[in-house]
Amino acid sequence: MNALAQAATPLPSAGILWARMLDAIRQEKFDYALRWLERMRPLEVRDGALVMGVPDRFFRDWVDDHYRPMLDVQLARMGEGLTSIAYEVVEGLEPDPHFPPTPSVKASATRPGRLNARFTFDTFVVADSNQLPAAAAQAVADKPGHHYNPLYIYGGTGLGKTHLLQAVGNLIWERDPSQRVVFLSSEQFTNEYVESVREHRMGDFRRKFREECDVLLLDDIQFLGKREETQKEFFYTFNTLYEMNKAIVLTSDTVPAEIPGLEDRLRSRFAMGLMTDIREPTYETRVAILQKKAVAEGLDLPDSVAHFIAKHIQKNVRELEGALVKLSAVHSLTRQPVTEDFASQVLRDILPAHSAVDVEAIQREVARFYKVTVESLKEDRRHKALAHARQVAMYLSRKLTKSSFPEIAARFSKDHSTVISAVRKVEGLRVTDATVQRELAELELKLGNP
Numbered sequence: 001m002n003a004l005a006q007a008a009t010p011l012p013s014a015g016i017l018w019a020r021m022l023d024a025i026r027q028e029k030f031d032y033a034l035r036w037l038e039r040m041r042p043l044e045v046r047d048g049a050l051v052m053g054v055p056d057r058f059f060r061d062w063v064d065d066h067y068r069p070m071l072d073v074q075l076a077r078m079g080e081g082l083t084s085i086a087y088e089v090v091e092g093l094e095p096d097p098h099f100p101p102t103p104s105v106k107a108s109a110t111r112p113g114r115l116n117a118r119f120t121f122d123t124f125v126v127a128d129s130n131q132l133p134a135a136a137a138q139a140v141a142d143k144p145g146h147h148y149n150p151l152y153i154y155g156g157t158g159l160g161k162t163h164l165l166q167a168v169g170n171l172i173w174e175r176d177p178s179q180r181v182v183f184l185s186s187e188q189f190t191n192e193y194v195e196s197v198r199e200h201r202m203g204d205f206r207r208k209f210r211e212e213c214d215v216l217l218l219d220d221i222q223f224l225g226k227r228e229e230t231q232k233e234f235f236y237t238f239n240t241l242y243e244m245n246k247a248i249v250l251t252s253d254t255v256p257a258e259i260p261g262l263e264d265r266l267r268s269r270f271a272m273g274l275m276t277d278i279r280e281p282t283y284e285t286r287v288a289i290l291q292k293k294a295v296a297e298g299l300d301l302p303d304s305v306a307h308f309i310a311k312h313i314q315k316n317v318r319e320l321e322g323a324l325v326k327l328s329a330v331h332s333l334t335r336q337p338v339t340e341d342f343a344s345q346v347l348r349d350i351l352p353a354h355s356a357v358d359v360e361a362i363q364r365e366v367a368r369f370y371k372v373t374v375e376s377l378k379e380d381r382r383h384k385a386l387a388h389a390r391q392v393a394m395y396l397s398r399k400l401t402k403s404s405f406p407e408i409a410a411r412f413s414k415d416h417s418t419v420i421s422a423v424r425k426v427e428g429l430r431v432t433d434a435t436v437q438r439e440l441a442e443l444e445l446k447l448g449n450p
């Protein structure tokens, strides 16, 4: 038994299993992964799954997107018969004392909630496609409330908006921990508002966002347009903070004028400071990002392989990062040299040539196959056959396209946790149910992915 496992003896068996896994991962030198994994807390073993506590849904999706293959391999290697890792959001989760964090995230215990120490200006690659938003974000962090208030950053998915927003919060807090930095998404703002109304705690809500907030960082404000009452509340929050010269930074997938349902008075206020977009990275930027991330990951990435990946993954920094993490994980496990051939083999699922099919095409094919309508796949009806078709469509969307859980969820008008559980369910059925196995094989053949 290794030292960690011994130290963890008083923990339930989930703790011991996790200690063993972490130890193996440490020996494989997945230092980058460890910064994330060490922040999870083993909770229990349930239904063949090791259930891990995570601080929030964002964290869960990131770990699941980037480290699932590696975790699956480690889980299988333990030979305890566990088949998957499940996650549960645990409010106020702090690093487990049995698994002390690496120095880079040591401060995370007291860092304002939802701020992640990984997203800093140091780890952000500045290039033509993001120069202005990066400089503006830096200016806000240097003198909060004085420049560009509000700063409004918009652009496509996976291009670094959240990263910049977090970098502002981290830098302000690191320089002056007395600054009350509030970071959250507009969905979280909405949820907190609704909960406060329901529980008659509006006083607490207003205190949090108007009085006890020096810097408000609101991510993905495009969702604000959907809720009239929340918008009204946000309007007063905004005005109060603005009048007190408190810094406000907002991100969105589009300009205010194109956010459906957004009130005019908010539109005009969002435009009062600086509005700036992050564009898709150029070829050179993609190579630079890959090289910088490879250094952080401790991966020796030959130029030819960086160029190979940059050539194939063009739109999205999140995907570039995912590719690199996967490459690094497989390289550490197999010790195969990192060449273009190796990269094309390891990344075959995520390189575009293999993902020509999109979610809409999958919905059409699945609907035809199960003799239901595409519309019914997006409804809430729980009729058994319909639910199965919907789950299969979600599973195939995840498997055959490069879409993230939230992107797939949007296409099915569902919450992304619904997509995650659907995918898990069908993954299980694929192993245990011969009929489902046949259905999937046939559908994948039809979708051009034999």
Ligand SMILES: Nc1ncnc2c1ncn2[C@@H]1O[C@H](COP(=O)(O)OP(=O)(O)OP(=O)(O)O)[C@@H](O)[C@H]1O
Residues within 6 Å of the ligand: 119, 123, 124, 125, 126, 130, 155, 156, 157, 158, 159, 160, 161, 162, 163, 164, 253, 289, 317, 318, 321
């Ligand atoms: N210029 C960059 N330098 C380094 N990392 C980057 C850069 N741009 C994006 N990333 C990384 O890419 C990933 C996705 O970025 P992020 O989550 O900030 O995207 P986003 O624009 O907020 O996307 P979404 O709209 O889908 O939320 C993150 O892990 C982030 O660290």
